[in-house]
Amino acid sequence: MGEVQVADLLLPGVGVKVDQLVLTDSEARVAVRSRAASAPCSGCGQRSSRVHCYYQRTLADRPVAGRRVRIELRARRLVCGNEHCARRTFAEQIPALTRRHARRTDALTAQLTDVALFLGGRPGARLFQTPARRHSRARMPTMHACSCRAHHMPSRPGASTSSSSPGHTSHNRSTTGSHPPDPSR
Known part of the structure; x- marks a missing residue:
């Protein structure tokens, strides 16, 4: 039987390598980086392994053993090799872990x-x-x-999902006011 890695327990199926794990009373901080040699460009899809720079990205993850989990990802910004691509550089996204601009x-x-x-x-x-x-x-x-x-989820079992159902109210969603509509009306 093979050795179990920390990444396999905390982030199953995610292609990352754990560099450091720090446990405190309230938090587990996990420093990770991608295992992939290359990543696809978000503009054209061509894979690149040419690193432009590294940057730190922090993500919240599901709690483990009563502790918050904070993932500190050493993310890469890569150079696109396709001369016809509008993007010169792009941020690597790790499937099942990151999305653009996501903080969790x-x-x-x-x-x-x-x-x-x-x-x-x-x-x-x-x-x-x-x-x-x-x-x-x-x-x-x-x-x-x-x-x-x-x-169009019904509020109770067997309730109709059509907008003309009895009891359905339509709120006036005017964009001229400075405040959002009051949901209690």
């Missing part, structure tokens, strides 16, 4: 989305106010509210 992992985003959809705003926010899970109460109900509306 795909796994944490999925977990927060599930909580927001199943428990709702306040109960979900209370669940995530433990020391290992600090997420804004205001963010919980809005994280994927658009996906709820897009799927």
